[in-house]
Amino acid sequence: xxxxxxxxxxxxxxxxxxxxxxxxxxxxxxxxxxxxxxxxxxxxxxxxxxxxxxxxxxxxxxxxxxxxxxxxxxxxxxxxxxxxxxxxxxxxxxxxxxxxxxxxxxxxxxxxxxxxxxxxxxxxxxxxxxxxxxxxxxxxxxxxxxxxxxxxxxxxxxxxxxxxxxxxxxxxxxxxxxxxxxxxxxxxxxxxxxxxxxxxxxxxxxxxxxxxxxxxxxxxxxxxxxxxxxxxxxxxxxxxxxxxxxxxxxxxxxxxxxxxxxxxxxxxxxxxxxxxxxxxxxxxxxxxxxxx
Amino acid sequence: xxxxxxxxxxxxxxxxxxxxxxxxxxxxxxxxxxxxxxxxxxxxxxxxxxxxxxxxxxxxxxxxxxxxxxxxxxxxxxxxxxxxxxxxxxxxxxxxxxxxxxxxxxxxxxxxxxxxxxxxxxxxxxxxxxxxxxxxxxxxxxxxxxxxxxxxxxxxxxxxxxxxxxxxxxxxxxxxxxxxxxxxxxxxxxxxxxxxxxxxxxxxxxxxxxxxxxxxxxxxxxxxxxxxxxxxxxxxxxxxxxxxxxxxxxxxxxxxxxxxxxxxxxxxxxxxxxxxxxxxxxxxxxxxxxxxxxxxxxxxxxxxxxxxxxxxxxxxxxxxxxxxxxxxxxxxxxxxxxxxxxxxxxxxxxxxxxxxxxxxxxxxxxxxxxxxxxxxx
Numbered sequence: 001x002x003x004x005x006x007x008x009x010x011x012x013x014x015x016x017x018x019x020x021x022x023x024x025x026x027x028x029x030x031x032x033x034x035x036x037x038x039x040x041x042x043x044x045x046x047x048x049x050x051x052x053x054x055x056x057x058x059x060x061x062x063x064x065x066x067x068x069x070x071x072x073x074x075x076x077x078x079x080x081x082x083x084x085x086x087x088x089x090x091x092x093x094x095x096x097x098x099x100x101x102x103x104x105x106x107x108x109x110x111x112x113x114x115x116x117x118x119x120x121x122x123x124x125x126x127x128x129x130x131x132x133x134x135x136x137x138x139x140x141x142x143x144x145x146x147x148x149x150x151x152x153x154x155x156x157x158x159x160x161x162x163x164x165x166x167x168x169x170x171x172x173x174x175x176x177x178x179x180x181x182x183x184x185x186x187x188x189x190x191x192x193x194x195x196x197x198x199x200x201x202x203x204x205x206x207x208x209x210x211x212x213x214x215x216x217x218x219x220x221x222x223x224x225x226x227x228x229x230x231x232x233x234x235x236x237x238x239x240x241x242x243x244x245x246x247x248x249x250x251x252x253x254x255x256x257x258x259x260x261x262x263x264x265x266x267x268x269x270x271x272x273x274x275x276x277x278x279x280x281x282x283x284x285x286x287x288x289x290x291x292x
Numbered sequence: 293x294x295x296x297x298x299x300x301x302x303x304x305x306x307x308x309x310x311x312x313x314x315x316x317x318x319x320x321x322x323x324x325x326x327x328x329x330x331x332x333x334x335x336x337x338x339x340x341x342x343x344x345x346x347x348x349x350x351x352x353x354x355x356x357x358x359x360x361x362x363x364x365x366x367x368x369x370x371x372x373x374x375x376x377x378x379x380x381x382x383x384x385x386x387x388x389x390x391x392x393x394x395x396x397x398x399x400x401x402x403x404x405x406x407x408x409x410x411x412x413x414x415x416x417x418x419x420x421x422x423x424x425x426x427x428x429x430x431x432x433x434x435x436x437x438x439x440x441x442x443x444x445x446x447x448x449x450x451x452x453x454x455x456x457x458x459x460x461x462x463x464x465x466x467x468x469x470x471x472x473x474x475x476x477x478x479x480x481x482x483x484x485x486x487x488x489x490x491x492x493x494x495x496x497x498x499x500x501x502x503x504x505x506x507x508x509x510x511x512x513x514x515x516x517x518x519x520x521x522x523x524x525x526x527x528x529x530x531x532x533x534x535x536x537x538x539x540x541x542x543x544x545x546x547x548x549x550x551x552x553x554x555x556x557x558x559x560x561x562x563x564x565x566x567x568x569x570x571x572x573x574x575x576x577x578x579x580x581x582x583x584x585x586x587x588x589x590x591x592x593x594x595x596x597x598x599x600x601x602x603x604x605x606x607x608x609x610x611x612x613x614x615x616x617x618x619x620x621x622x623x624x625x626x627x628x629x630x631x632x633x634x635x636x637x638x639x640x641x642x643x644x645x646x647x648x649x650x651x652x653x654x655x656x657x658x659x660x661x662x663x664x665x666x667x668x669x
Contacts, residue, residue: 185373189373189438190390191364192344193438193439194366195394204379
C-alpha cells in the first residue's frame with residue numbers, strides 16, 4: 001500500500017483501503033453492540049418483562065389480594081424493620097470502622113482491613129450457618145442468651161445480625177478511600193483552630209464524605225431488602241413470624257402460588273428500580289464532589 | 293520572655309531520626325525561620341510545636357508554659373499549612389469564622405472579627421467565595437486570616453509560600469513581613485529557601501538532618517557560619533581544595549606546594565578546624581569575597597585564568613580556574629565595563645574573606661554535600 005502511495009496514482013487506492021477498513025470497523029461495532037444489547041436483554045429486560053407480564057396476567061385484583069394477606073403484609077413489614085435496623089447500625093459502625101482504618105495505626109490493621117471484604121466473599125448461606133453455630137441455642141454465645149431467655153436464631157435478632165453481616169462492607173468500603181484521599185490536613189487545621197474531635201468530624205470530615213456515605217447507605221438498603229440466603233438459614237422462614245418479603249416469594253413460588261410470588265416480586269422490582277435511580281443520582285453527586 | 297522554647301526534642305519514625313535533640317528559643321514578637329534542606333526535619337519540629345506530632349523526648353514551652361502534653365486544640369496556636377488546608381465546603385467567611393465558632397464566641401463578635409480580618413488580608417468582596425474560586429495567593433491569605441482569627445499565642449507557618457509561583461511568593465513574603473511588624477505575634481515559618489529566610493526573618497534556625505546547626509540573625513548566619521553546612525547552605529560559596537603547612541595556606545594544583553611561591557598567611561580560623569599544623573583543608577569563600585585583578589598587586593594573590601564570563605543582570609559572574617579549582621566571583625556591571633575581562637585572560641585572585649575548615653577526607657565530602665543540596669553541578 002505504501003509503495004502505491006509513493007507512486008503517484010495513489011488517491012483512489014488509499015480511499016479504497018480506507019473505506020474498506022471503515023466498513024470492517026462498522027461491522028465490528030454493530031456486532032459488539034449487538035452482543036451487549038442481547039446479553040442485557042436476556043439477563044435483565046426479559047426477566048423484568050416476565051415478572052411484569054405474569055403479574056398483569058393474573059389481574060389487578062389478584063395483585064392486590066395476594067399482597068394484602070396478613071402473612072404478606074407481615075413479611076413486607078419485617079423486611080422494612082430489618083432493613084431500617086441494619087442500615088442504621090451499619091451506617092454508624094461502618095463510618096467508625098472507616099475512620100479507624102483510615103486514621104489509626106495499629107498492629108494487624110492490614111489483616112483486619114482485608115477481612116472487611118469477607119462478607120462479599122463468603123456465601124450468605126455459609127454465613128447463616130456460622131451464625132447458627134455461634135448464636136444457636138447450643139452455640140457459644142447463643143447458650144448464654146438462651147439462659148437469659150433471649151432468642152436470637154429463628155427470631156428477629158438473628159435475622160438482623162445476618163443482614164448486618166452481609167451489608168457490613170458497603171458503608172465502610174465506600175468512605176474509606178474518600179477519607180484517605182481527603183487526607184488529614186483539613187482535620188489538623190480544625191484541631192489547631194481549637195475544634196474538638198467531634199466538632200472536627202461533624203463540621204469538616206462529614207461534609208466531605210457525605211455523598212460517599214449516602215452511596216454506601218443506598219447500597220446497604222438495596223442489599224438488605226434483597227438478602228435471601230443468610231436470612232433464610234437463621235430465620236427458619238416461619239410464616240407471620242420470621243418470613244421476610246424475599247423468603248415469602250420463595251415460599252409462595254415453591255408452593256405453586258405463582259400469582260402471589262409474582263405480585264410480591266413486582267413490588268420488590270419496583271422498589272429496586274427506585275433505589276437504582278437514587279444510587280445513580282447519588283453516585284453522580286459523589287463523583288462530582290470528588291472532582292472539585 | 294521567650295515566645296517559643298523547645299528543649300531536647302527528639303522524634304523518630306521507625307529507624308529514621310527526624311529530629312535529634314533539637315533545642316532553641318524564639319523571643320516573644322520575633323519572626324523566626326526554620327531553614328534547612330528538604331527532609332531535614334524542620335517541618336516535624338514545627339508540627340511538634342503545634343501539637344500535631346508528639347515528640348519521643350523533649351519539651352515544648354509556649355509563652356513560658358510547658359505545653360508538651362497538651363493537644364493541638366488546647367495550645368491556642370495559629371497554623372498555616374503548605375497546601376492551605378482550607379475547608380473546601382466553606383466560604384472564605386466561614387473558613388475564617390471556624391475557630392471562633394468552635395470556641396462558641398458571640399455571633400456579633402465573630403462577624404466583627406471576620407470583617408476585620410478580611411480587611412487585613414485584603415480580600416474584601418470575596419466573603420462568599422469558595423476556596424476553589426480563589427488563586428493560590430488568595431487561598432494562602434485566607435489560611436492566614438483563619439489562623440489569626442482567634443488571636444493565637446504563636447503563629448506557625450509550614451512552607452507558607454512553597455506552592456506559589458515566584459512573583460506571588462516574593463510579594464506575599466514581604467507582605468507577611470510587614471503584617472508581622474504590625475501585629476507582633478511570635479511567628480515561626482519553615483522554608484528551604486535561604487533568600488526567603490534572609491529577607492523576612494529576625495532569626496534563622498538552621499536545621500540539618502534533624503539537628504540544629506546554628507541559630508542567629510540572618511547577618512550572623514551569613515557572615516559567621518559556624519559549620520561547613522551553614523557556610524555552604526546559606527548563600528553561594530566556593531569550595532577550594534587547599535593544603536595547610538604551618539601558618540601558610542597553599543592552593544592545590546598551583547606551582548608551589550609546601551615551600552612554593554603562592555601562599556596565603558593563615559589569619560582566620562574556622563570553628564571546625566582543630567588548629568592543626570598541616571593537612572588537607574577546604575577554603576570557603578563567597579563570590580563577592582573574591583577579588584580579581586590583572587596584576588599581582590599586594591601579593592597574597594593566586595594566579596589563574598578566566599574560564600567563563602556571564603552577564604547576570606546588574607553584575608557579571610566570572611569563572612576562574614585556579615590550580616585544580618574552579619571559583620566564581622561577581623563584579624558589578626559598571627566596574628566590569630571599565631576593565632573588561634576576556635575568556636582565557638590571565639588574572640590574579642585575592643581572598644578578601646574566607647573560612648578554613650578541616651577536610652581530612654579531602655574536599656570530596658564537602659563537594660558531595662553541596663551537590664546534594666543543588667549548589668554545584
